Amino acid sequence: MARKSSKPVHHVQMTDGKRQIIQQLLTEYDINSAEDIQEALKDLLGGTIKEMMEAEMDEHLGYEKSERSSNDDSRNGYKKKTVN
Incomplete structure (x- = not known):
């Protein structure tokens, strides 16, 4: 018996602006695959x-x-430290 998901399904409304953005991305990056x-x-x-x-x-x-x-928590460069 299949278990029902308790998470609501998110529906995306595809607008003309979103379609244009997707088309630009497909063109700019020459997208042909998942990679x-x-x-x-x-x-x-x-x-x-x-x-x-x-x-x-x-x-x-x-x-x-x-x-x-x-x-003592230096994040850049080098600082001389002594290890006990």
């Missing part, structure tokens, strides 16, 4: 994800990249 789609998404989202991760690290450490800090 082509993955590469296009990496190209489109890679920089954004990297920036989000760097902002999260800034928040976590309390200072920005390349900023000097007296904190």
